[in-house]
Amino acid sequence: MQFIRSLYFTQYLFYGLTTAVGLFLLAFVFPALLLLVKVAFGVFVVLALLDMLALFSQSKGVFARRSMAEKLSNGSYNDILIYLENKYAFPIQAEIIDELPFQFQKRDNLFKARVESGYTQVIHYTLRPTKRGSYRFGAINVFVNGPLKLVKKRYRFAQDQEVPVYPSFLQMQQYELLAITNRLHEMGVKKIRRIGHSAEFEQIRPYVAGDDQRTINWKASARKSELMVNSFQDEKSQQVYCMIDKGRVMQMPFEGLTLLDYAINASLVLSNIALRKQDKAGILTFSEMISNIVPAERKATQLNRIMEVLYNQKTRFLESDYELLYAALRNKVKQRSLLLLFTNFETLNGAKRQLPYLRKIAKHHLLLVVFFENTELQALLQQSTDSTEEVYVKAIAEKFDYEKKQIVKELRQHGIQSILTSPRHLTVNTINKYLEFKSRGMA
CATH class of the missing domain: 2.60.40.10 (Immunoglobulins)
Known part of the structure; x- marks a missing residue:
């Protein structure tokens, strides 16, 4: 047989x-x-x-x-x-x-x-x-x-x-490797110009490609017969929390992944970079309830803890409770921290409903709201119109696109930092903003 x-x-x-x-x-x-x-x-x-x-x-x-x-x-x-x-x-x-x-x-x-x-x-x-x-x-x-x-x-x-x-640990390792070799610009991460040198002096070390030439220490270079630079370190031990909205607004797909998965992958990469910057990284996930809180720490096992928590996250199909989020932050996060909120607002009215709670959070922390462009709308806006129906469809797309930009303006008027990004560029744009905060001494 x-x-x-x-x-x-x-x-x-x-x-x-x-x-x-x-x-x-x-x-x-x-x-x-x-x-x-x-x-x-x-x-x-x-x-x-x-x-x-x-x-x-x-x-x-x-x-x-x-x-x-x-x-x-x-x-x-x-x-x-x-x-x-x-x-x-x-x-x-x-x-x-x-x-x-x-x-x-x-x-x-x-x-x-x-x-x-x-x-x-x-x-x-x-x-x-x-x-x-x-x-x-x-x-x-x-x-x-x-x-x-x-x-x-x-x-x-x-x-x-x-x-x-x-969550995408391969993407995390890729950014980590490029950071070690000073090649993050290949992924679109900008070289942020430091405003002055308010950061603490760390050491004198050999020059490597990509270092700011203004930091060259000529006296040390003459003694060593090679270029040496002054190395500065940013302020350490700051708390960085990635807060991930798991409500129904994060279920929208893009290139096979949901917005929730993009937010999770970006949070993992950013947490790793924050830990490498000697900051404390933490995670908070929420929807109509608070799901998980990983307190911001800098332990050797912290990244594994964050990865295990992110592994089990699933979209919940209810509207997220921002009032509950504010209460949890007041109760659990006592120290002023950098909070990166990954969410999505499709309409200006939807953002305004949550604005009172975002303003309260921003009073106690540096809040960065990260939400997403609708890539399907962008494709519609670039198409030519040949019929009356296509004109109406394009007009509606322009309305929604305009409202996205109005949300950014509304948040800025209330002193809240924001990023409006496509899912594909989420990780790069988030890292750039974090590094910008560090260079300005805001984070």
Whole structure:
């Protein structure tokens, strides 16, 4: 039974059988061909049996395994590796089907490979999950052609794997690496000009590309025979909280991810940068109730705590309670802090309803409200109009776009900092604002 389940016929075998049937029919018209057809058919059957014998004479002719990280990064392209080892005495042509988690809704994950005898082939592909949570991979199916490519043998490696998908730690590591090498500008992070040198002097160190030339210490450079610069450090131990709205306004999708996921990914990156700046990072999530509060700290385990909390966040489909948010901040956050509120306002009236509570929060903390451009509206605004209906649609889009800009103006009039950004540029714009606050001594 196992033999039958693992035996498959190739298209070449079907072509041969179809040709044989055609020749037999032709032999009824030309009887002289019958003997030749019988001989050819017999040779074909023998070749098929030899091909089958070569494949099935060895019970474990190939071996395959999947390799990936212990956790995947949401919204990023994650590397998946399949190692295929050929234990046959001849080269093989193989088709590999990897059973992906149902969340990807992908059934054509097929790869083809040629592997020499005794060698291992590495198949590499990437996956981009768009939801946090648990993902289960199924078996690896390998279909191996015989030397004559007439039959196939199926190998099934039951490598069921369950892997969690966390907020985008790959994006966080990418920003961290660029920060270490002074190449953050490649991601769009601006070089913020420090206003004066109110920051504390830290050390004299060697010059590296990207350093401000005005900080060169010429006396130290002359002594060392290389360029040396004065290094300054920002004020430390400031509290930075990322507050994430989980209400229904954050369910809107963009490029597969919800606005909530974009806010979560940006919060993880910003928390890591704040910790590297020697600040204290914390998280608060809320909707119609306060869901989670991670007090701002600077411990070595703080980033892992933040990641574990962000991993479990889900959108709640009720309107968020900003009065409750204000009460929680007054009760839990006693020290003046930088608060980054990730939310979304689609209308000016919606923002005005929450404005009294935002003004109260801004009295005690430095508040930055981060909300999103409607990218679909931007696409409509750039289209030409050819009909009356399109004119009306574009007019409505312009109204909503205007209201977004009015929200920024309204917040500014009440002394509240804000960012209106597309989801794609959320992380960069948030980092730029944070660094701007640090350079001005506001944070």
